[in-house]
Amino acid sequence: MSMRAPWACVPTQSCGRLHEEQTGIIRGPRDAFQRDRDRIIHSIAFRRLRSKTQVFMAPDGDHFRVRLTHSLEVAQIGRTVARALGLNEDLTEALCLAHDIGHPPFGHAGERALEEALAGQGGFDHNGHTLRTLTTLERPYPGWDGLNLTWDTLEGLAKHNGPIYEPQWALAAADAQFPLALEQWPSLEAQVAAIADDIAYDNHDIDDGLRAGLLSLDQLMAVPMIEQGWRAVEAKYPGTDRKRLIGEMVRSQIGAMANDLIVATRTRLIESDVQSVGDVREAGRCLAHFSDEMREAERGLKAFMYANLYHHPEQLAAADAAHRMVAGLFAAYAADPKLMPAEWRDALPVDEPWRSRHIADFIAGMTDRYAISRYQEVIGPIDLPEGF
The missing domain is CATH 1.10.3210.10 (Hypothetical protein af1432)
Structure with missing residues (x-):
């Protein structure tokens, strides 16, 4: 087990849970x-x-x-x-x-459709x-x-x-x-989780975009970070199948970003003289982040992905169909709550904003496939883009 730093959260010093639990019941040593x-x-x-x-x-x-x-x-x-x-x-x-x-x-x-549906209800x-x-x-x-x-x-x-x-x-x-001190910075654990999210989707969306045929390697070479990584793996493994090289490039880039994050965060912790979790929350800035150089490189990658993958015409067509389904479901349930399953229908509040929020709770919990099936059952067929 690695040694905990003084700025790490400690479970025995937690602020606890909202509801007191029985401590005599042990469900494993956790x-x-x-x-x-x-x-x-x-x-x-x-x-x-x-x-x-x-x-x-x-x-x-x-x-x-x-x-x-x-x-x-x-x-x-x-x-x-x-x-x-x-x-x-x-x-x-x-x-x-x-x-x-x-x-x-x-x-x-789906989020955009629910945000619009609840525009007057928060x-x-x-x-x-x-x-x-x-x-x-x-x-x-x-x-x-x-x-x-x-x-x-x-x-x-x-x-x-x-x-x-x-x-x-x-x-x-x-x-x-359960007051959460919203105006303070969160723990380093939370800051790391946020940037780990960025590292994961920055890189794995490249993999999925190439797999789907919405991105090409030639396109990706316009991103300096990608071009540099590709040349490095190509030189290291000459003559290797391109698909394997793409996987190696993605893995190497994840490693490079994680390593940069670790080094840059350690530097900020030293500069800020952080000695405790309290110091982290009172630092007045994010401490877990990339170096300035990596931050700029990552911004360039994100800009490329938005322009070429997230806003790709096929993605926009799929998003439009998804928006219509979620908006349609909300309108249908609001007009006739009997269309909802009994447990949701019976618990439907009478007054707004809670009535609309309750309907949104039901829809937000749906999976993609369940939302499609409910739309087809409640409203009717929908023309979905190929591969949806």
Whole structure:
């Protein structure tokens, strides 16, 4: 086991859980953060990630990434970085595994449709919905709603991208129930989880984009970081099959970004004279980040991916179809709640905004395939792009 640094979160010093639990019942020798991680893994919301969009919506191919496999890849990168920095690996892993639980079907296209549908009722935000799912909608325990995760895990999920000064309603409700110090920076574990997410999707989306034929290697050579990495693996393994070289390039780039993150973060910790978790939260800036050089290179890669993959005409056509399905489902359920399953219909609030938010909760929990089947059942056929 690696030595913990003084700036690492410690489970015995956690701020605890909202609901007191019986300490006499031992379900295996696990500390508080390990229990959080395991509760997330065993949750229904986590299992549903296997059929939710990462980049490609309801993909036909078995080899494309979905939210579940993406979250596992983020956790692998996050644990590696956390270990090198002396952080709490279990808390980091819990945050990585749970960070996308609030995404509705069809990724950002589905989120945009729900945001528009709830425009007069507070809107929709996948990060706020992650907290809502874990604190309210998941109900596996007889004594309370939610998974009753530690404050440290909820805090890290709430503000892994930094302080929040104007929380959206779902996050504000979670904060009102269990104050999360939203205006402070989060733990280093949360900061590492956020950038591990970037490292994972920056690189694995290249792999999926090439596999789908929406990106070409020639296109990618316009990105200096990619061109440099490709030339390096090509020189190291001359005459090797191109598909294997692409995999090696992606792996090497993940390693280069992770190593840069570790070195740059150590430097900032020394410069900031950080000695505790409290110092991290009061530092006034993000401490876990790339060097300036890598940050610029990563921005260039992101700009390329948005222009050539995320906004590819085929992706935009799929997103348009997804938006129509989610918007159509919301309108149908709002007009006739009897179309919803009995457990959701019977619990439907009478008053707004909770009535609309309840409908959005139901839709947000859907997988891509379930949303398609419900749309076809409730509304009718929809013309989906080829390969959807």
